[in-house]
Amino acid sequence: MLIQLALKQLLREWRSGELYILFFALIIAVAAVSSVNFFTDRVHNALESQANELLGADLVLSSDHIFSENILQEAKKHNLSVVKQVTFPTMVMTDDGNQLAWLKAVESGFPLRGKLGTSEKLFGVEKKVEHMVQPGNVWFEPRLMTSLKSSIGSKVKLGVKDFTVNAILTSEPGRGGDLFTVAPRVLMNIVDLEETKLIQPGSRVRYALLIAGESPNVEVFRETVEGLEDPSIRVQGVRDARPEIRTALSRAEQFLGLAAITSVVLASIAIGLSARRFAQRHLDHCAIMRCVGATQQLITQLYLVQILVLGLIASLIGVLVGYFSHELLITLLGSFVGVTLPSASYLPAALGILTGVITLIGFAFPPIISLKDVPALRVLKRDLGTIDGKKVINYLVGFLALGFVILLQARDIKLGLYMLAGLIVTVITLALSAYLLLLLLKTIKPSQHKSWWFGLRNIIRRPVSSVVQMIAFGLGIMALLVLGLIRGDLLDEWHASIPEDAPNRFIVNIHPDQVEELKANFAQANLPQPMLYPMIRARLTEINGKFVDKNSYSDQRAKQMIAREFNMSWAQSLPHTNEILSGKWWSSEKTNQGEISIEKSVSDYLDIHLNDVVKFTVANQAFQGEVTSIRSVDWNSFSANFYVLAQPGMLKDFPTTYMTPFYLSSQQSDFLNQLVKKYPNITVIDVAVIMAHVRKIISRVTSAVEYVFLFTLLSGLMVLYSGIIATEDERSLESAVIRTLGGNQRQIFSNILGEFVSLGLLAGLIAAVMASIVAALIAQFVLKMPVSINMHVWALGLIGGGIGIGFLGFLGSLKILTLSPLAILRRVSAA
């Protein structure tokens, strides 16, 4: 009976038009949240998929053993595509000589993400190919072509089988890993592998499974494989492989999370204000119900059921509107910088509904529950039983709900907590400022004939309502400004991270006696002088006199660090892309004091601390030193970065080669041919393709951030507008009375502007101050970016708040300005 009655009442209220504002505010709010979520979800998936091209797959499993059938079955069970891959070092033999190469034998489906690039001549034009190398053929990397003096059509021998080199392999998805440690690549079709008879017991073979599919399935599969806790299996996604992509993607993701939070904050404001209006307009309703026999419990239950049903229906519609508006946005944007977005998942829909219902419960329940306390005597004395706007509990529940939804949306708990803390402090500051404004307005001598003064006096006349409105506007502006500031910082950071002339080629294996000659070659070619870095490859063997055993570490990354050799270098001064996190960089006067500096992840994974003594071996020689500093390294910088740096002089007796990163335009590629001919021992590594790819991803992330920002801004304005509509009742009567008493439209217009512009100015200023603080904290502690102070945001907050809220207030009050006073008076008295 209760639900039936509640639904009946809901239907009646709907027919009367009483629910429209709350209902539409909810739809707009949920639509805003879910459209941002749909968009970010798809953009996120698209970016992930783009990034995965660097890996050649969504996930790579590698092991020293052949993978069991169970794992292959598991992948099939999750509808994942699988390509088998085998890699190992081997000698490539030609008539002119032999060369150690790194053979990769893969199935024909390779690569699962991205495309192979080949060219017909050394450093020639690259073309992307759809097919894999055919059986009987092999593809060589340029440096292998150089060292073996091979050309297209050359015959080579791998194991006992002959092959023809029929293309130069210029780019290969999955080659994004450690470029300096492996010998040049030979690519072969896996069907030829057996005939080569290369795999013998004891061969250093690495087996891999490349996996691709729908991202939730890949995630589940990854969890399953990791759950096996098989130490021989290494699981790698693109984020594990490339730090610069990891940073760009995770920052983009955090930004998208922030956009979602912003839309949630805006949505809550609209819902909160509309729910407050709903409760206010139901005071008489409740008093009459009490009068004709409804118990308090019945009233509470009736409204709770109504609100829940209303919330669910509006949220469902909101999700649909959100879906179609994000589709519309995508259509309007045309092809999203050339990417086909993957289909949306169900998650944004579920999040949208949850957000709508939870925020509605949070903001609407307290005033609705207090409706049961409306005294029946209100039927005789209308001033009784108003909603107590000063009751903190009414807002507290709303804030708890908002906090919950923010953490739900944030995708990053730290980001959510910072934003939430910022919002709480902003609310307190806004409330105090609003209170001070009220005090100030009371002390200022009124200017009798000014309509705008009447508007200002409105703020004093409706103190609770004014404080609530100012908090609402301030919060909305603050959330939008934080998003705007972070967007600006992110874009600046990304533009700065890979400048146009960032190094795109590396020369490694330069002998010490070739350093000066090489510099001269650069000068002759009118190229800037290269920065040459000494490099030795060393293995970590002891920490504080204790032998390092990879099995004593549980973490896969730690095991890898122990198992492989580190690229080490020495430097007098701290490289500009590094930052000391703890300890001290060595003094520039001193050399060979046995000081070592390590990168933070080495310190974290291998549990090495300041003052620990670490011992490395190079070939059969060893050296040791004390860790005197721990550094962070900007891996995004594409310059020469090293995990371990030693003090100059320490490594002078060890075999050293030099390496240099430098920028070379595609027109100057002939310079490399000449260099390679002149110095056959050097190896040129071309990272231009990888860089172009990284640039492309970052540019798409940038576009995504821009579009999401604009979209959030747009939905923010719509939501704030619906918030203003929700407070229309309070101003209607006043305006009608003024007009009845002879006031003209211009006076009412100034009146409304006076009220909204002053509220907007103050809310905007406070929001700007708080936004700068919150954005700086998020930049520093969540996104780990340098903090920039933007003074223009204060002006933006102040002017944007004043003009924006003034304009929205004017739009929201158009009905008051255009309806006849009699119509308004009738409407207000009937309510």
Next chain:
Amino acid sequence: MSQNKTDSILKVNSLEKVVVGPNGGLQILTDVNFEIFSAETVAITGPSGSGKSTLLGIMAGLDLPTGGSIHIDNIDFFSLNEDQRAKLRGQLMGFVFQSFQLIPSLTAIENVMLPLELLGLPDPNSAAKLVLDRVDLGNRIDHYPRQLSGGEQQRVAIARAFVVNPKLLLADEPTGNLDVKTGEKIISLLFDLNREQGTTLVLVTHDPQLANRCQRIFRIEEGLMRDLSVQESSIAS
């Protein structure tokens, strides 16, 4: 007038109401005592601010007295809690207010159905339609209050009050917002329904003409209440 004590519908004993104002306690009602019997028509009159509406609010259980007691249908009204009083109100009482107090978001018939629905009675629609026909609004049942004139709105309010067949109908200045002619029609309707349904009618009014149509008249002045009908009958005797 023959009165049977067993038919007592409302009994007020030593009722007091003091409210706290800016200058301390203000005595609104002082030692009010009276009894109203089934199917009686009673008018409560008095100047503005004399405490008429306060008394009506307390009689309806909408407000609490500071002293004394009220028995409705032999039930000690203020020994019940707020919800129990609301329930009793729904079962026994009907209300008509000066400002109509219709729910603006409900149509005429929905306003009338509301008390029936809250009581969980079957087929509220037919019952509401019947009573709206009775107040000559059968053709306006789907109109919202804002689409009705003042007199029509008051007739909806009367229909809502009578739809539950209340034993006691309390009316607060029911013609206060209406012109004389419409007011007369409303009063006739109230008295007709009183006769038809045997409802006890208690009216708070300024209007001496309206008061004179009632069987008994109480007058409140400065919180003190006198039964004018008793005075008149003693003068006559």
